[in-house]
Amino acid sequence: MGITEIRERQFNEIDKKVLEQIDLLIKNSKMPIMRDLKTNNPLWVDVRELTQRFMIPIGRIYKFFDQLSKGKIIGTKCPKCGSIYFPPQDDCTKCRVSGLDVIELSGEGELLTYTVITVKPVSFMHYQDYIVGIARLKEGINILAWVNEKLEDIQVGMKVKVNVVRREPEGYFTYELRKV
Amino acid sequence: MTDVAIVGTGHSKFGNRTDVNLQELTWEAVKQALEESNLDQKDIDTFVVGNAGGWSSESLSAIVIGEYCNLAPKGTMRVEAACATGSAALRIAYQAIKAGEAKIAMVIGVEQMHQSPNPVAVEMMGRAGNYFWEFENFGLTFPGYYALYATRRMAKFGMKEEDLGQIAIKNHYYGSFNPYAMFQKQIKMDEYIKSRVVAYPLKIYDACPITDGAAALILASEEVAKKITDSPVWIVSQGFKSGTANLSKRDDFISIDVARLAAEEAYKKAKVDFDEAWKYFDVAEAHDCFTIAEIMAYEDLGFAKRGEGHLLAREEQTYVGGRIPVNVDGGLKAKGHPIGATGVSMAVSITRQLLHRAAKGTQADIKKGMGIAHNVGGTGHYAYVTIFSLKKPSA
Secondary structure (H helix, E strand, O other): OOOOHHHHHHHHHHHHHHHHHHHHHHHOOOOOEEOOOOOOEEOOOOOOOOOOOOOOOOOHHHHHHHHHHOOOOEEEOOOOOOEEEOOOOOOOOOOOOEOOOOEOOEEEEEEEEEEOOOOOOOHOOOOOOHHHHHHEEEOOOEEEEEEEOOOOOOOOOOOHHHHHHOOOOEEEEEEEEEEE | OOOEEEEEEEEEOEOOOOOOEEEHHHHHHHHHHHHHHHHOOOOOOEEEEEEOOOOOOOHHHHHHHHOOOOOOOOOOEEEOOOHHHHHHHHHHHHHHHHHOOOEEEEEEEEEEEHHHHHHHHHHHHOOOOOHHHHOOOOOOOOHHHHHHHHHHHHHOOOHHHHHHHHHHHHHHHHHOOOOOOOOOHHHOOOHHHOOEEEEEEEEEEEEEOOEEEEEEEEEHHHHHHHHHOOOOOOEEEEEEEEEOHHHHOOOOOOOOOOHHHHHHHHHHHOOOOOOHHHHHHHHHEOOEEHHHHHHHHHHOOOOOOOOOHHHHOOOOOOOOOOOOEEEEHHHHHOOOOHHHHHHHHHHHHHHHHHOOOOOOOOOOOOOEEEEEEEEEEEOOOOOEEEEOOOOOOOO
């Protein structure tokens, strides 16, 4: 299933219902005005929809995505002061060096904490409830990702490994934490 | 440099305010502050609007509010520091007076979150962590961010769900006496335990609600304040710090480091000893967007030792009559958390507490004449700690 199909299935139905409701309001009261269910207060229903989809520049860290597509997780390392960055960045803003070295991360670490998201944001509604965790890797950096394990098998302090996976149903590369 | 006093306060009813629009809601607080201080709009040299924005239709809120409240053409701006927006607005007005740029300045905090449907509000808040690395792929929600702290602390310090429940029960208890609070219903432990999980281990009763509300303050220089009121409340100091956007860049998930740093800064200027901080204050407002946040606040403010915040809650030491009363106006949990209004609302509560004007059933004993407000933005993105006193700081 691609983004198009998911978007259509998830959102078009909701959008359509809202638009139909606005049409009905205008037909009945000649204005897009509805009554609040609890208080009966009149509310103007905005007829100008705003949908935002951001274009986020990733050129400076493109190598991260390039490696991710090959199954590898990288961080960056400053050749001058040795600082390791994850999420990766191409500027060491401590010693003002740019064009940092790429290092492959061990992906091995320990789970510091986790949660299960049961009340999900609209744009995540098409997933099952998911577990988000933060692990500290051997390199001393932290990584936040979904933990792909059963809840009863998860404990703070357990050994974990970062895996590169395809995010389904969309099918794009991302990473997750698994129990070792 | 002049000392700065609060000479007027205003507070709207917090809740689901579908009866007014953003500017009408703001006017409720502005009008009250003007009447309380017996001032007119023409007396206000500048007004600062704390409004995180995004939920309401008007994107240039300071201007819309200035127009409606008859404050134009005085200079203004909209200030944003996530959930600490109100305290940031206070800071700008405070500095304007300190610098001699204004004699009287108004601080306005407002948010009308119910202009957006609930699922959109959940989405918007989730996006306010680090967008790309934490939201885009992993869909954290705001309760989710704080749940990561709660899980860690349960594993590390033996904190229990019931300890979190104590915070919810206390804040709902005091909220029931506050006529401005969104929730005015007390809750019991079994209701808390049974409430729906939103992000394990946090439940619906661990979370503050989505709220509409406004609050206002009028600040004046020392010279002017004396002419306006016999009972000024002075701003002693304010500490403010910033943290990381990425939650994963925090060291350990047991405290809000920026809040501790902000407290240390405020305490240094006010000559408060961090380890015995609770002894200096009669009452405190702590940023309880989630129950776990209030527990960490106890430690970050030096009211409890690290790892023992939940014990303070367990022993009910933060009720009136305890070690230090915290959030006796109901807190964000029961009063509500209209993002931009919250920091201003905290200052209003502390001012009214110090002047013995708190709602019946919520008044703390005022012996030392000092109060403190702890206002965190985001998941520890921003922190503002402000100290208020009946005594002039430079006296």
